[in-house]
Amino acid sequence: MESGDSLRDALSSLVHGDSYRETLPHLEGIFSPDLFARPSGLADQDRYALTYQRLRHINDHVETGTPLLQQRGLLFPLLEWVALADPSLFYAFFLHHCTTVGSILEFGADRDDLGDVLAQLASTDVVGALLMTELGHGNSNAAVRTEAVYDPATREFVLTTPGPEAVKYPPSVGCPGVARVGIVTAKLVVAEQDRGLFCFVVPLRDAAGPYPGVVIEPQDSAAILPLDWATVSFQGVRLPHRYWLRDSASIDADGAFTDALSNPAMRSRQASRLIRYVWEVAAVGLAAVTRASAAVAVRHAHTRYTNGTFAGFADPMPVIRYRNQQRTLFGALSAAYLAAMAAKSVSGPEPVGRGAGEIRTLFTLKAVIDQLAERVTSASRAASGVLGFSPQNRFLDYQGLAHAFNAAGLSTQVLYLNAAWTLALGLDYTPPADAPAADEPSATQEQDPRDLRDPALWQALTGARERRLHERLVAELGAARAEGLGEFDVWNDRFELAEQMAEAHALRLLVDLVIAETGALPDAKARRLARDVCSLHLLGEISAHSGWYLAEGLLTADEASALPTLLNEVCADLAPHALELADALDVPYDLVGAPIAHADYATAFTKAEFADPV
Structure with a gap:
């Protein structure tokens, strides 16, 4: 049997690549547990101010000559640790370094007139925000009503909010004393014609308050993710020409508008290119809090004792001995490994490509990681008893981040439906091929039954489900169109089937990842243990x-009736390795700061002195 350290190293390779080890000393130097202790008892304004103080602290300790968005080997480990230390900071951090800077790099590429804005953002002299979503029209980013009207006399743009339905909500820009700049999506109007949605750089406020014409109204923050939420509207704000992130479009000296994209609808869809930064960031941060929740809960279950009815009132035993706890907590470990592998697959040194299949895989994995994060943070909290509700133990913080990202960058359900739409169209997609392992079970299997723990069988079964649901969806869509139904009605009664098919596709992607990642482990024992832990979620x-x-x-x-028993058998096999599996998730426990991750957790909740027992 290999040593504990080598086994942990093998399992940790599923979570992080080799480069992560190189960044650890740097991360530990930035994230002092004292500086990043969980805030407690702060008033709202003080909590918001602390978020931006921490943002500047991190910025002061990283090389900002190159945007972090272009230093992926550092950016993603930073995002992990920020998510673990302070979910509110994570939100502010990614909005600043990824979506704000990303917008300028994406739509202002090869321009030399925005260097001052990038320099201010690099130094955090100003903090960036993204203002896309509006209050009305179902929060649809495709139905933006904010207008930027071109003034040919001054070559400026006049930014206006035409009504309450066009008010931007909920950008986190309400904290006083913090200079802010926003990336604002607005409908460009040139010569009284709609030219589609574009992004604009908009200075919002300095330390003294909002700039003229910018109306910022602070709003209540969600208790589960404290941020300085606000509504923002614009009353004739004039923007210089260079603040237009024009991409391939231009307006000449005579006021003539041209764009490589042929119509406003195509242009408006380009603004969604920013969302891929949200998907990458969400995958990394949500996988991190999933790992931390599972690891903390599993460690606590080994030191949380009970001697209740089902123990026969015998000597106390750790709750991890109970099979129902194992099913919950080892299931959380399983989901955590899957989330980690999925996040690693989309956060490599090179960005995900822009092909339809690559983008679909990115947002599908974001959706499935968010589902895993919501499930694991909730289950870990519940499995930890009353201490699971203690804010110090972080489950509620991490659950809040998972809930928030269910909606960020399009909701999980909408992402699955978008995936189904592209899959049904066959965009860069071929359904899984038939696999012999998924053929209808034969009579010979009475003598030679199939091994339900065999990854090839998982792949065959999940592939068959994806293929058959895809065939059914395509057939039903075709039949509905043949009846002359409009496209809305064609899809309206098939959203449930579409979502099921997309979820089947997501599960098959996870199975493929498990086979590839665990198959690369050189040690047979580590490979078997890794596949066992992954099997709990997949089975x-x-x-x-x-x-x-x-x-x-x-x-x-x-076979169907054997599955519950098989899951219990897998739990029994995992039990001796549960702590190793938890610690191999690479969770910096000191930074997380959850008392129940340690055996002496009770001392963290009281300063009372007690006499030694006689």
Whole structure:
């Protein structure tokens, strides 16, 4: 049997690549547990101010000559640790370094007249924000009503909010004393014609308050993710020509507008290119809090004792001995490893490509990681008893981040529906091929039953589900169109099927990742343990759809009924390795600061002195 350290190193390679080890000393130098202790008892304004103080602290300790967005090997480890230390800071950090800077790099590429703005952002003399979503029209970023009207006399743009439905909400720009600049999406109007949505650099406020014409109204913050939320509207704000992030468009000296994109609808869709930064960031941050929640809960379950009814009132035993706790907590470990592998796959040294399939995989994995994060943070909190509700133990903080990112960068449900739309169209997509392992079970299997712990069988079953749901969706869409239905009605009664198909696609992507990542482990024992822990989530998902697999003839009744027992058997195999599996998730426990991650957690909640027991 390999040593504990080598086993942990092997498992940790599923979570992080080798370059992560090189950044650890730098991260530890930035994230002092004292400086990043969880805020407690602060008034709202003080809490908001602390967020921006911490942002500047990090900025002062990284090389800002090159935008962090272009230093991916440093950016993503920073994002992980920021998410673990302070979810509110994570939100502000990614809005500043990724979406604000990213907008300028994306739509102002090869320009030399925005250097001063980038320099201010690099130094955090001003803090960036993204102002896309508006109050009305279902919060749809495709229905932006804010207008930027071109004035040919001055070559300026006049930014105006035409009504309450066009007010930007909820940018976090309400904290007084902090200079802010926003990337604002607005409908460009040139010569009284709509030219589509563009991004504009808009100075919002300095330390003294909002700039003329900018109306910032602070709003209540969500308790689960404290940020200086506000509504923002514009009353004739004049912007110099250079603040237009024009991309491939231009307006000549005579006021003639040209754009490489042929119409306003195509131009408006380009603004969504920014969302891919949100998807990458969300994948990394949500995977981090998923790992931390699972690891902390598993460690606590080994030191949380009970001697209740089901223990026969015998000597106390740790709750991790109970199979229902194992199913919950080892299931959380399983989901944490899957989230980590998925995040690693989209946060490599090179950005994800812009092909339809690559972008779909990116946002599909963002959606599935968010689902895993919401599930694990909630389950870990519940499995930790009353201490799970203690703010110090971080589950509520991490759950809040997962809830917030369910909506950020398009909601999880909308992402699945968008994936289904592109899959149904066949955009850069070929359904999984038939696999012999998923063929209808044969009579010979009574003598030679299939191994439900075999990754090849998981791949075959999940691939078959994806393929058959895809075939059904395409057939139903085609039949509806043949009946002469409009496109809304074609899809309206098939959203549930579409979402099921996209979720099946997501699960198959996870299975492929597990096979590739665990297959690369050189040690057979580490490979087996890694596949065992991953199997809990994957087999759990297959079990959840066992009725479908039965109806399709892909599982026998005996196989379906054997799944719950098999999951218990996997738990029994994992139990001796649970702490190793938790610690191999690379969680910096001192930074997380959860008392229950340690055996002496009770001392963190009281300063009372007690006499030694006699």
